[in-house]
Amino acid sequence: MTPSELSQIHSAAFTMSRPWSAQEFEELLRNKHTHLFTCTQGFALVQVIAGEAELLTISVHPDAQGKGAGGTLMSKWMSSVDADEAFLEVAADNHAARHLYEAHGFAGVAHRSAYYARDLGGSVDAIIMRRALK
Numbered sequence: 001m002t003p004s005e006l007s008q009i010h011s012a013a014f015t016m017s018r019p020w021s022a023q024e025f026e027e028l029l030r031n032k033h034t035h036l037f038t039c040t041q042g043f044a045l046v047q048v049i050a051g052e053a054e055l056l057t058i059s060v061h062p063d064a065q066g067k068g069a070g071g072t073l074m075s076k077w078m079s080s081v082d083a084d085e086a087f088l089e090v091a092a093d094n095h096a097a098r099h100l101y102e103a104h105g106f107a108g109v110a111h112r113s114a115y116y117a118r119d120l121g122g123s124v125d126a127i128i129m130r131r132a133l134k
């Protein structure tokens, strides 16, 4: 998947926050710690440093959501990375993502108050989730 295709899927999927540009994806992919996992209409980007994996983003095109692609991507990256534990951050109002992460063994360990600004005004907490991988 090219940086431009990644950006297109990301823009279509993330309606509540700023989409990442093709250039931003290009820079992330140049980093040797960043790993990309893809499926037909989605992808997950994971950073692995010193035994710790962080899910930077996961996006499935809205046309393909709700058919298991997100779950497939989660299983794919968690079984592929060489890390002892994994972390991710999710907006408290992102029920689909929270459901997906909990179903894949993640549990909340901390939160950041009013972390995500919303286009329509106001803000939402970020929840930091963790799970062991080994």
Ligand SMILES: CC(C)(COP(=O)(O)OP(=O)(O)OC[C@H]1O[C@@H](n2cnc3c(N)ncnc32)[C@H](O)[C@@H]1OP(=O)(O)O)[C@@H](O)C(=O)NCCC(=O)NCCS
Binding pocket: 013, 014, 057, 058, 059, 060, 061, 064, 065, 066, 067, 068, 069, 070, 071, 072, 089, 090, 091, 094, 095, 096, 097, 099, 100, 103
């Ligand atoms: C989160 C995302 C990647 C999930 O992808 P997906 O392909 O739809 O995921 P799946 O089809 O594997 O299903 C995810 C689960 O969430 C559930 N779900 C979907 N919408 C939901 C909602 N509004 N509330 C609660 N659960 C929901 C599904 O029923 C499914 O659960 P199940 O397996 O128990 O039936 C996708 O919704 C997406 O790209 N969202 C926009 C970007 C985003 O928010 N990324 C995460 C940022 S932290």
